[in-house]
Amino acid sequence: MGDWLMGDWASYELQDxxxxxxxxxxxxxxxxxxxxxxxxxxxxxxxxxGLLVGFTSPRMRRxxxxxxxxxxxxxxxGFAPLYAEINWAMAYLAPLFWVQAIxxxxxxxxxxxxxxxxxxxxxxxxxxxxxxxxxxxxxxxxALFLRGSFSSAEVIGVAPDPAAIATLGLATALAxxxxxxxxxxxxxxxxxxSAVSLITMGALAEGWLVGAAVIAILAARLFGAPxxxxxx
Amino acid sequence: MTLTRxxxxxxxxxxxxxxxxxxxxxxxRVDMRRIPSTGAxxxxxxxxxxxxxxxxxxxxxLQQSADVMEAFFAEGGGMIDSSPMYGSAxxxxxxxxxxxxxxxxxxxxxxxxxxSVEDGPAQMEMTRSHWTVPRFDLMQVHNLRxxxxxxxxxxxxxxxxxxxxxxxxxxxxxxxxxxxxxxxxHPLDFVQLTYNVLDREAExxxxxxxxxxxxxxxxxxxFRRGALIERFRSExxxxxxxxxxxxxxxxxxxxxxxxxxxxxxxxPATTRPAHVRENKQAARxxxxxxxxxxxxxxxxxxx
Numbered sequence: 001m002g003d004w005l006m007g008d009w010a011s012y013e014l015q016d017x018x019x020x021x022x023x024x025x026x027x028x029x030x031x032x033x034x035x036x037x038x039x040x041x042x043x044x045x046x047x048x049x050g051l052l053v054g055f056t057s058p059r060m061r062r063x064x065x066x067x068x069x070x071x072x073x074x075x076x077x078g079f080a081p082l083y084a085e086i087n088w089a090m091a092y093l094a095p096l097f098w099v100q101a102i103x104x105x106x107x108x109x110x111x112x113x114x115x116x117x118x119x120x121x122x123x124x125x126x127x128x129x130x131x132x133x134x135x136x137x138x139x140x141x142x143a144l145f146l147r148g149s150f151s152s153a154e155v156i157g158v159a160p161d162p163a164a165i166a167t168l169g170l171a172t173a174l175a176x177x178x179x180x181x182x183x184x185x186x187x188x189x190x191x192x193x194s195a196v197s198l199i200t201m202g203a204l205a206e207g208w209l210v211g212a213a214v215i216a217i218l219a220a221r222l223f224g225a226p227x228x229x230x231x232x
Numbered sequence: 233m234t235l236t237r238x239x240x241x242x243x244x245x246x247x248x249x250x251x252x253x254x255x256x257x258x259x260x261r262v263d264m265r266r267i268p269s270t271g272a273x274x275x276x277x278x279x280x281x282x283x284x285x286x287x288x289x290x291x292x293x294l295q296q297s298a299d300v301m302e303a304f305f306a307e308g309g310g311m312i313d314s315s316p317m318y319g320s321a322x323x324x325x326x327x328x329x330x331x332x333x334x335x336x337x338x339x340x341x342x343x344x345x346x347x348s349v350e351d352g353p354a355q356m357e358m359t360r361s362h363w364t365v366p367r368f369d370l371m372q373v374h375n376l377r378x379x380x381x382x383x384x385x386x387x388x389x390x391x392x393x394x395x396x397x398x399x400x401x402x403x404x405x406x407x408x409x410x411x412x413x414x415x416x417x418h419p420l421d422f423v424q425l426t427y428n429v430l431d432r433e434a435e436x437x438x439x440x441x442x443x444x445x446x447x448x449x450x451x452x453x454x455f456r457r458g459a460l461i462e463r464f465r466s467e468x469x470x471x472x473x474x475x476x477x478x479x480x481x482x483x484x485x486x487x488x489x490x491x492x493x494x495x496x497x498x499x500p501a502t503t504r505p506a507h508v509r510e511n512k513q514a515a516r517x518x519x520x521x522x523x524x525x526x527x528x529x530x531x532x533x534x535x
Contacts, residue, residue: 015457016404019319020286021503027290085288086319 014200020086022201026152028082029143029159033151036078036158043157044136047071047166051132054174061174065183066108068170071156071163072101078158093193097160100167100186107179120176123224128173131213135166138209146205161210164190168217176226188214263308263515265496268446269397269421274339276490277515278311279304279508280452280501286319296503298328303505307512309337313424313450313499314363315374316345316355322362329364340365341422341450343374343401349381370422372399376407376414383418397421403452405433415441424450427495428460429488429532439494448496454489455482455500467535476524477517486511488528491519 033040047067054064076097084090139162143153156162164187171183191214198207264273279300287293301312314321322342329335342359344352356371371389373382379400389395399422402411408425415423415438423442427434431453442449455461464481478484482500489498500511520528 019283019317021283023503024287024290024293027287027293031290082288086286088319 014196018197018200019088020201022203024086025201025203026147028079028086029152029154031082032078032158033153033155036155040140040153040155040157043071044140044155047136047156048133051129051136051170054170062108062111064170064174065104068163068167069101069104069108071166072097072104074158075160075163076101079160093190096186096189100183103183104167107183111179120173121224121226124220125173127216127220127224128169128171130169131216132166132169132173134213135162135164135169139165142206142209146203160190161194163187164194165210165213168213172217172220172224184217262519263512265448267397267421267448267496268443269419269448274497275308275310275337275512275515276495276497277486277511278313278339278341278450278497278499280499281312281314281321281325282318282452282501283457284501284503285314285321285324287324288320293503294324294327295331297324298331299505300502300508301325301328302332302334303508304512305332305334305336305338307509309339311339311341311370311450311497311499313341313452314359315343316359317343317374322359326362326364335365338365339369341370341372341399342368343372344382344386345374345377347378349378349385352378352382352385367394368396370397370399371395372401372422372424374401376400376402376410379410379414383414387418397448399423399448399450401425401450401452405431408433408438412437412441415445415447420445420447422448422450422496424452424499426453427451427489427492428454428456429485429529430460431456432529435492439492443494449494451489451495451498454486454498457501460485464532464535470531472524472527472531475518476520478514480510482507482510483514484528484532486514487517487519488525490515491521491525 047064050060050064050067053060076094080090080094080097084094136156139159140150140153140155144150153159154161156166167187168184168191171180171187175183191210195207195210195214198204198210261273263276265276266272267274284300285297287297304310304312312325314325316322329338340363342356342363344356346352346355356368360366360368371386373379373386383398383400386395386398390398398418399420400411400414401424402408403424403426405426411423411425414420423438425434425438427439427449428451434449439449441447461482464485467481469478469481469484473479473484476484476487478487486498486500489495502508502511
């Protein structure tokens with residue numbers, strides 16, 4: 001408060017709120033991956049398979065959301081406690097992971113069989129599915145291309161960014177109405193926080209990758225809105 | 233033993249004032265400074281822990297921090313500075329101290345960082361338990377937050393012997409007016425502020441005021457958290473670097489800071505033992521005098 005009154009607020013940069021160095025952040029994923037190995041590959045395969053089947057059948061679609069909900073639990077149980085050790089703000093964000101997981105699991109178990117993608121436009125379907133596939137494949141690959149090794153790969157199942165981005169993709173492609181919007185709230189919050197944190201800590205490429213996914217989803221929702229009057 | 237004239241003369245001859253020493257040994261003490269309020273000596277290059285030591289429970293990074301501390305002690309040790317604001321840095325220090333089994337020479341410095349004055353003692357006790365030290369050499373009011381109330385607590389602790397020195401901190405050139413006011417009204421042992429070859433505002437009023445008031449100066453951000461080293465990394469070393477025995481930009485930047493006569497300690501942070509040694513080495517060789525420093529600042533500001 002005193003700094004605002006003294007006019008020093010302008011001297012603050014995002015850098016000042018970052019408490020840890022970039023290598024420390026990627027080490028979190030190295031440790032997670034070491035603990036989670038060898039389950040990364042089956043998890044990604046199951047989810048990719050689910051994607052293929054998911055947009056043909058309403059029941060499979062609900063199952064897919066349920067699987068993604070489990071990925072949010074994985075992030076809440078795996079990533080969040082480790083990150084909270086170096087970033088106190090994570091303690092406030094972790095409950096959002098649980099809220100998201102419960103929402104998605106609830107939908108998977110309780111929703112009517114027919115709720116879902118009928119009426120989703122082609123643009124949203126393609127954009128959403130592409131983003132979801134990217135979350136599962138591009139994010140781990142990015143570790144190799146941007147940081148030189150798979151050891152710090154962000155893999156869906158324990159890492160939060162792929163879960164958030166895959167959720168945005170799936171919600172855009174396979175759901176509509178208020179439910180699709182509700183599914184996107186927490187992932188969007190997390191993506192913004194993550195992108196800003198990554199860019200601030202110096203991981204520019206990784207940060208803009210998250211930003212690009214968010215922009216793609218927002219564009220798909222904007223330009224791919226259904227032609228019929230009513231909700232987007 | 234009884235004091236005889238022979239022993240007395242022998243002792244005088246053995247003291248640094250009188251001994252004939254080889255040229256290299258003359259560097260021995262140039263890496264120390266006197267704390268103005270007590271006259272005690274302290275190594276001029278200390279160790280910061282902002283960001284570098286916030287590593288949580290990561291076993292590899294905890295070991296790395298312990299290695300940094302071990303190198304620091306091997307090179308003469310001195311002030312290690314931390315704060316509750318620095319994430320898990322305090323615990324990292326405590327684990328490092330246990331891991332390397334060595335605690336000397338350590339001048340422990342931490343901060344009280346809470347807007348509630350009543351919570352200060354409890355926070356400091358938690359800090360102490362993280363460090364696993366019996367008491368602190370220096371406790372500072374972080375960023376002048378609730379400074380009057382916390383200073384009252386700290387001076388009381390000093391009076392009772394629970395604390396050796398009292399200080400306050402700012403950084404990034406913020407709150408200098410308030411800092412000046414606090415320096416004038418309280419018998420502080422130390423102030424901590426930002427000072428480096430590009431952030432020289434403290435030279436105008438604060439450093440002279442510290443000298444006048446007998447307050448030790450701790451310099452944070454000597455490298456702007458590595459940004460200055462990054463900035464000059466690809467530039468060739470200036471031709472005058474060899475004159476002051478600097479073989480890297482980091483040493484140039486650190487020598488600039490520690491050569492100011494009113495600076496007591498600089499606290500660069502690092503994750504590498506090799507950089508600890510490099511930083512400590514900067515204090516052992518020649519240092520620029522005032523004219524040379526002005527030339528350095530002018531020259532570097534054009535790069």
